[in-house]
Amino acid sequence: MFGDLMGMMGKLQDAQKKVEETKQRLNTVLIDEQSADGLLKLTVTANREIKNLEIAEELLQDKEQLEDYLILTLNKALNRAGAINETELAAAAKDGMPNIPGMDLFK
Structure with missing residues (x-):
């Protein structure tokens, strides 16, 4: 019994490490994401950190337009990053989890 428990604890630690x-x-x-017309380009990590931002000169003339571009483009990039993040972390956690009867957490 304790051997099984120790084995499961080891697997849980491995899962946490993964x-x-x-x-x-x-x-x-x-x-990488950009506005439809390419006037705003940005790069984010899969951990949702902004790494680069390029704004075309013409967008700097209209504050409201720039704000709209930023919101739309950032949301698209962050949604993509979030999907990648969730998929990768779920796979890592599932791969390292011990097989505990009755605990099908990752179906």
Whole structure:
């Protein structure tokens, strides 16, 4: 009984380590996004950190238009980053989880 418990604890620690490693790796996964007309370009990591932002000169003339562009483009990029982040972390956690009867957490 204790052997099984110790084995499960070890697997849980391995799962936690895999999740942490995945989080670190996601800092290097870059997602490029741009507005439909290419006047605003940005890059974010899969951990949802903005790495680069390019704004066309003509957008700097209209504050409201720039704000709209930023909101739309950032939301698209962050949604993509979030989807990648969730998928990768769930896979890392599932891969390292011990098989505990009755606990099908990741179906």
